[in-house]
Amino acid sequence: MQLALFILFGGLALAGAINLLVQKAPIHSALSLVLVMGSLAVLFLLLGAEFIAFIQILVYAGAIMVLFVFVIMLLNAQPSEPSRASRAARWLGPPVAGLLAILLAVRVAGRYHRVPANLGQPMFQIGDIGQALFHQYLLPFEVTSVLFLVGVAGAVMLAARPEEAPQPARQECPEPADSMTREKGAGA
Amino acid sequence: MPINLHLWLIPTLCFLGFALNILFGRLWSKAAAGTVGILFPAAAFLWGLRAALAWSSLPVHPYLESHGAWILAGPLRIPFGFQLDPLSLVMLLVVSGVGLVIHVYSLGYMSEEGGFYRYFALLNMFLFFMLTLVLANNYLLMFVGWEGVGFASYMLIGFFFRRDSASRAGMKAFVVNRIGDFGFLIGLFYIFQLFGGFEYTRVFPQVMRMPAETGWHGPLTLIALLLFAGATGKSAQLPLYVWLPDAMEGPTPVSALIHAATMVTAGVYMVARSAAIFDRSAVALEVVLAVGALTAIFAASIGMLQRDIKRVLAYSTVSQLGYMFMACGAAAYGAGIFHLMTHAFFKGLLFLAAGSVIHAMHGEQDMFRIRTLATGGLKRYAPITFWTFLIATCAITGIPGFSGYFSKDLILEKVFTGAAGSRFWWAVGAVAAAMTAFYMFRAVFVTFFPARGGEAEHAPAPGLAGHAHPSGQEPATVVAHPAHPHESPKVMTIPLIILAVLAAVGGFLNLGDRFMRFLAPVFQPAAAGTVALGPETPAAGWLKIVPIVAAIGGLCFAWWFYQWKPELARRSAQALPRLYALVFNKYWVDELYQRAIIAPLTWISRRLLWRDVDQTLIDGSVNGVGRLAQAAGDRIRRQQSGYIRSYASWVGAGAVVVLLYVLWLGAR
Amino acid sequence: MVVSLADYLVLSALLFALGVAGFLFKKDLITVFISIELMLNGVNLTFVAFSHYLRQNAIDGNLFVFFVMVVAAAEAAVGLAIIIAVVRNRNTLNIDKMDLMKN
Numbered sequence: 001m002q003l004a005l006f007i008l009f010g011g012l013a014l015a016g017a018i019n020l021l022v023q024k025a026p027i028h029s030a031l032s033l034v035l036v037m038g039s040l041a042v043l044f045l046l047l048g049a050e051f052i053a054f055i056q057i058l059v060y061a062g063a064i065m066v067l068f069v070f071v072i073m074l075l076n077a078q079p080s081e082p083s084r085a086s087r088a089a090r091w092l093g094p095p096v097a098g099l100l101a102i103l104l105a106v107r108v109a110g111r112y113h114r115v116p117a118n119l120g121q122p123m124f125q126i127g128d129i130g131q132a133l134f135h136q137y138l139l140p141f142e143v144t145s146v147l148f149l150v151g152v153a154g155a156v157m158l159a160a161r162p163e164e165a166p167q168p169a170r171q172e173c174p175e176p177a178d179s180m181t182r183e184k185g186a187g188a
Numbered sequence: 189m190p191i192n193l194h195l196w197l198i199p200t201l202c203f204l205g206f207a208l209n210i211l212f213g214r215l216w217s218k219a220a221a222g223t224v225g226i227l228f229p230a231a232a233f234l235w236g237l238r239a240a241l242a243w244s245s246l247p248v249h250p251y252l253e254s255h256g257a258w259i260l261a262g263p264l265r266i267p268f269g270f271q272l273d274p275l276s277l278v279m280l281l282v283v284s285g286v287g288l289v290i291h292v293y294s295l296g297y298m299s300e301e302g303g304f305y306r307y308f309a310l311l312n313m314f315l316f317f318m319l320t321l322v323l324a325n326n327y328l329l330m331f332v333g334w335e336g337v338g339f340a341s342y343m344l345i346g347f348f349f350r351r352d353s354a355s356r357a358g359m360k361a362f363v364v365n366r367i368g369d370f371g372f373l374i375g376l377f378y379i380f381q382l383f384g385g386f387e388y389t390r391v392f393p394q395v396m397r398m399p400a401e402t403g404w405h406g407p408l409t410l411i412a413l414l415l416f417a418g419a420t421g422k423s424a425q426l427p428l429y430v431w432l433p434d435a436m437e438g439p440t441p442v443s444a445l446i447h448a449a450t451m452v453t454a455g456v457y458m459v460a461r462s463a464a465i466f467d468r469s470a471v472a473l474e475v476v477l478a479v480g481a482l483t484a485i486f487a488a489s490i491g492m493l494q495r496d497i498k499r500v501l502a503y504s505t506v507s508q509l510g511y512m513f514m515a516c517g518a519a520a521y522g523a524g525i526f527h528l529m530t531h532a533f534f535k536g537l538l539f540l541a542a543g544s545v546i547h548a549m550h551g552e553q554d555m556f557r558i559r560t561l562a563t564g565g566l567k568r569y570a571p572i573t574f575w576t577f578l579i580a581t582c583a584i585t586g587i588p589g590f591s592g593y594f595s596k597d598l599i600l601e602k603v604f605t606g607a608a609g610s611r612f613w614w615a616v617g618a619v620a621a622a623m624t625a626f627y628m629f630r631a632v633f634v635t636f637f638p639a640r641g642g643e644a645e646h647a648p649a650p651g652l653a654g655h656a657h658p659s660g661q662e663p664a665t666v667v668a669h670p671a672h673p674h675e676s677p678k679v680m681t682i683p684l685i686i687l688a689v690l691a692a693v694g695g696f697l698n699l700g701d702r703f704m705r706f707l708a709p710v711f712q713p714a715a716a717g718t719v720a721l722g723p724e725t726p727a728a729g730w731l732k733i734v735p736i737v738a739a740i741g742g743l744c745f746a747w748w749f750y751q752w753k754p755e756l757a758r759r760s761a762q763a764l765p766r767l768y769a770l771v772f773n774k775y776w777v778d779e780l781y782q783r784a785i786i787a788p789l790t791w792i793s794r795r796l797l798w799r800d801v802d803q804t805l806i807d808g809s810v811n812g813v814g815r816l817a818q819a820a821g822d823r824i825r826r827q828q829s830g831y832i833r834s835y836a837s838w839v840g841a842g843a844v845v846v847l848l849y850v851l852w853l854g855a856r
Numbered sequence: 857m858v859v860s861l862a863d864y865l866v867l868s869a870l871l872f873a874l875g876v877a878g879f880l881f882k883k884d885l886i887t888v889f890i891s892i893e894l895m896l897n898g899v900n901l902t903f904v905a906f907s908h909y910l911r912q913n914a915i916d917g918n919l920f921v922f923f924v925m926v927v928a929a930a931e932a933a934v935g936l937a938i939i940i941a942v943v944r945n946r947n948t949l950n951i952d953k954m955d956l957m958k959n
Contacts (some may be wrong), residue, residue: 002881006859010867017874017894026886026949037869040897043864047908049918052900064916064932071936072886075943080859096840097880101873103847105866121911129922132915137923144926170910832888832951836882 005046013039030068037061051129193239195270196251198280199230205312212699213305219547222295225308229315240277245367246312249273249709252325252389259328265384271325275710278525279322279457286449286532287315293540294441296679297547301578302559307347314340321427327376327388330458334372334422337451338365344446345438357434364431368421373415382407392464396714400468412465413723415458416479423455425483425513427508443498447581448505448539449532456512460521460529464714467519473608477517480618484510486775488623492630493772496553497542500631504584505535507620514617518609519715520602523706526698527595532612533694534583534592537687541577544570544680545635548673553633562673565638569673572681574636576688581632583691585625586739594695595736598619604731605724618734625742633750691729714773736825864905871898885939885949889932896928 016035023029037060044053133141205228213221235796250273272280272486291311317340321333339362346358346741376386383391413589419425424432433446459466459476466472484507491503508531515524548570551557558566567574579666583592600621606616697703749757761768770776827838868935875898878891907917943949 003859003944006863010863013867014870018892020887020890021874021881026884026890029882029887031886031892033893036894037895039899043867043901044904047864047904048908049904049908049921050904052904052918052921055925056900058930059894064929067932068886068890068893069938071940075940075949076885076944085945094950096837096844096879097877099844100840100847101869103844103851104869105873107864108875128915129919132919133922137919144923147889147930151885151934155933155937158934159940217958833880840876 002046005042009039009042009046012036013043027069027072030065030072033068034061034065038066051126190449192253193242193272195239195253195272196255196268197237198236198284198323199316200231201228201779202758204228204318206309206316206783207660209305209309209312213309216305218299218304221308225305225312226288226291226295228312229284229288229431232315232319233281233288236280237271238286240281243272243277246272246317251274254325254372263384264380266328266583268325269325269329269387270323271388272323273710274707275457275460275525276322278529280319280756282532283322283450284315284319286536286687287311287318287445289686290441290445290449290536290540293444293543293680293683294439296677297441297543298439298632299640301439303347307344310340310347311442311445312456313445314344314451318454323514327379327384327391328386330461330475331372331376332453333350334418334458336368337446337454338362338369338422338518341435341446341451342366344442345435347438347442351437353434354437356540357431358436361431361435364428365421367420368428370417371421373416375411378407378411378414382411382621384823388461390589390713395468398468400470402470403843406469406472406725407464408757409469411467412462413463415465416472416476418453419459419513420479422458423453423456423509423513424506424509425479426486427777429483429487430781432506433499433502433774435497436502439461440498440539440546443502444536444539444543447502448535452505452509453512453528453532456509456516456524459513459516460711461518462656463519463521463711466516469609471740472612473517473519475517476513477603477608477613479556479609480510480513480515482510484514485616485620485623486510488620488627489771490625490774494627496558496752497545497555497631497635498539498553500627501535501538501542504624504628506834507624508584510620511596511617514603514613515599517613518599518606519604520599520606520609521711522704523595523598525707526703527592527599529697530583530591530611530691530694534580534590534691537580537684537691540585540680540684541573541580544573544676547680548573550673553652555631559634559637559639563638565636566673567636568674572675576681576684577630577636579688580691581628584740585628586621586735587743588736589692591691591693591695593735593739594698595657597732598698601731605726607724617740622738622742625739626746627742628749629743629746635747637751652709663789667729700751703731740793776847844848861905861909864909865902866903868898868901871895871901882953885942886953888951889935889939893928893932896924898922 013036016032020032020036020042037056041053041056041061044050044056075166140147204223208224208228209221213224216224250271252269252271254267254269257265258268258269291308294307294311298304301307308723314337317333320334321337324333329492342358342362343645345361348354356708374558381384383394384421385391395408398408403409416455421428432447436443438446457564466476485508487503487510491500491507494500494503508527512524512527512531515521515527544556545566546553548566549561552558579590583590586593586596598618600614603609603617604611606847749760859929872895873897875891875893878894879888882888882891901915903921903924907914907921
């Protein structure tokens, strides 16, 4: 049963990833990524990481991807036109990607064939996570808060529409005075 | 009690004259520069005279003085040392005396030239080096003087430096000299290696303890031959004589002083000084004798056909130097020195008189043209010049009674009778004497006597292959018809007269062999037990007559050819065109050297060393490194393409490499 | 048949490699960014898998994933802001046209 689930959702994740590559329009790629994330959430559940699975859906797929979609729609991203690929990417890209996959899959993964699984059982409670966050991992937690603050500020700054500098308040111009006379309070 | 002669003053005074004129002469008037230029050599001469007069009262001969060490290098110790013995005494008086006379003459001769102060400075510098050469008490100091006079000669030959031919002649002199100096230097090194020093008082006693050698391999033979190589260059013997005729580009007093009286005789002096070494090497003596004789006859033959009066005298100098070396080669060094002295008198006189002629003819040097231009014969216009020239000619040809007769006759006699002599070379010398008489009197007749019957005189053989030399022009322009050839001013004629007197009576210095006996202490001890003192060939009765016959014969022949029947010269030249062209063109020796030696050398330098090695190889590799760096940089620069994807690919590739290493290769 | 750790790792390796491929081959700036997110997801899967199998549910692995997500969120926000600014200036999303660093 777990195997079937794994194969199903694993396959979905892979399919989504491949589709991400294949699609031309960014919006389609974004939606494929959402599919991938959903599949991954199920896989997380299979691995007993309930909390992670849920925040994957809530945060990753629910917030981040939404943000992506908003930006795509804002920028009105069209299917990209073909352009000259850099030579390095063209020649190096496939070997790099391929080698990466092979290396990681064969060498790393190959070592762990015999490890038994223990799927399906939820392993922690939420409370444990909270405990760890505030005790062992307090510093990283606080730092991430600062990170968020900085990120928000930066994002706002970067994305703000460049506005005109505010004009100084214009004063009423008095009637043009006779050059010979000096009126009181003339001129700003 | 020891007398201090202060010999060092003699060269130093000349050096002072040089320094003053070269530094300040530009600012002075000509009169001031000339006075300085005369004063110091005069003082040097007087000081030398004083030393000479004190000779007999000196307690020990030779007289040595040393002024501190010049070089101190391990076992090598070379002092600034001067020596006075009969040989150096004679040389000293000749050099400074004749030099002074020529300096005075130059006051008049150079009065209209530019660079007046430079001329006198250089002349004084020359005297400084020459006096150092003859007064030195060790070989190295002598070599300093040797090189110095070579340099002075270069500067003075190229005195009119704006003239291309003059500069080239100066360079030629220097380079040819250098070739001889190379041999000289090797000889010096060998001397140091064998004897541990350079001083005469150290070297010669050791030499005299060594046995006489007969083959080519002995150390003394080697040294002697190497030293003689240097003498060949400096004293213009075969094969290194080629610079002397070209040296006539310099001012005529320079030719008189340096290339007749003094510098070229340095080689003879050096050989005479090294008598101890030469005496012990039969082979070296033969070589010297042969070279001297061959040079004598060779140069005389060329002189017979030259048209430029200075060139005739130049080849005559080469020839007479050959006589001096003949004497040395017969181990009769005293005779050689005697001839050196008389030669200084009459050859110096000949050159100065020639200068007077050129001065009178406003720069014309071609004898035949002079005859045409000076209607009625130059001797009418410039009598003093004529008579002094005639006296000198009688001296050089060996007319009895004149100085040259005594010295040349003595040489020929020694060559015939001496143990180291040879009758074959004697014969050669006798023939050369006849030729000498011929060409000298030819010069006299053509230059001074009017043409007979108005025959066309200029080219003895018009239309032949021989082309006239470009006659070295004194900077004064040649006037097609001089207004009037005139006698030279007194400042020039008085030196002529002084030298004429010396040339006439100088031979009597050897009356009763007293000159030879004076020099004997220098050569006698060295000759003990050597080939020089061997069995002599008895002098035949007719021996003394032959030179006289040769001289008179030459005179008559010249008279016949150039005065009595002038067309004879032209017809004989036409009858033997090839021979005429050969001799007229100096046997094509200069051209031979150019083709065989100079052209290949310059080819090697230009094509091989310059183009292939320097440019291609060295520059190429150095520039190549730069270009390589540049090219490499160019390729690498393209890495910065600005393409994000390119960067990303490279990052990915790097990550893969690291992974490879860690996972596959490093995991052992 | 049991699903072993290796299977999960292979899957995550493939996801990661596909992310790299997308990063290298896609021309659209946003799509490239999405590929980066894909890579991050693959890595998350690796962490969780290891955490489950090797340390018998030690909590550190999961917590790490938590932090990864946090950082991914911040990064996505800022990155998208940058993209907006760039697009405003260059009017194109073509990654190959962003070559001001050339040479």
